[in-house]
Amino acid sequence: MPSPRPVRAGSARSSSVSGVGGGNSGGRYEFMSLTRTPPLSPSPPSHLLQRQGSDPTTARLRASESPNRRRRGSASSNASTSSTGGVQQLPEEDCMHLNPSIISVALSSLLAVDLWLSKRLGVCACEESSWGSARPIMKLVEISGHGIPWIIGAAYCMYKSDSAAGQEVMLNLLMALVLDLVLVTIVKALVRRRRPAHNRMDMFATFSVDRYSFPSGHATRAAMCARFLLAHLVLAAPLRVLVMLWAVFVGLSRVLLGRHNVTDVAFGFFMGYCQYNLVEVLWLSPATLYSMMGQLE
């Protein structure tokens, strides 16, 4: 009895490329057959179809499928092979699984990078972390961007101000701070993204939505207040630089403390920047204020 001849993988590959020829290379045809149903007519040569299963890429893809999908896939491809006289068709659901949308792939990649980077940057997340000794300073920066000192400070300055212009600016800063709290609460409640696992929930004065992390309320406030200060209160160049550095540092400290992922802070900065535009649109003038107070009386 003749002994079976060993099959060499290399020879199958090289004959596949040379067998198709022209612009439509063997490699291209095989790739397309994985992602969409090959045309029924004209039927591709049967020697090409046989080689699909022996291609290493095909083999790897099939190996990564779940056992159930593999079983279903092979059953349906067997069925379609027999019903179409040798033409192999992939079931429709397989085609969809092999064609994930570019947006969802980009989003999952961004989230994976975000989680990885945020975890690496959370160097002050607890005392035992690599920069744990800097944690008290980071917590001071955290308090400098907290809502309570800002609200109390703005109300106190408004009360103490002896000019109508000063009172107007402080009143609008108060309105901006309240608006920021409301908008951040709404977005946090809608998105409900959990804070990073390495965060220790030892923050001062929080609302219930503050168990969620997207967006960072400190980052929105820092961006909005920085724009507000630069537009209305701080004119000297060195102080303007300090204000900007403070805002950046508040955002950075959120990630270093492990309170937030990088995307929470990035979106927070964007949202706070836009919120200032809204404050300008809603700006309360003394006339508006007096008419509002008149309506209240």
Ligand SMILES: CC(C)=CCC/C(C)=C/COP(=O)(O)O
């Ligand atoms: C109690 C008041 C007036 C404000 C809460 C401020 C606060 C704790 C926001 C949460 O900030 P992050 O989202 O950056 O952690």
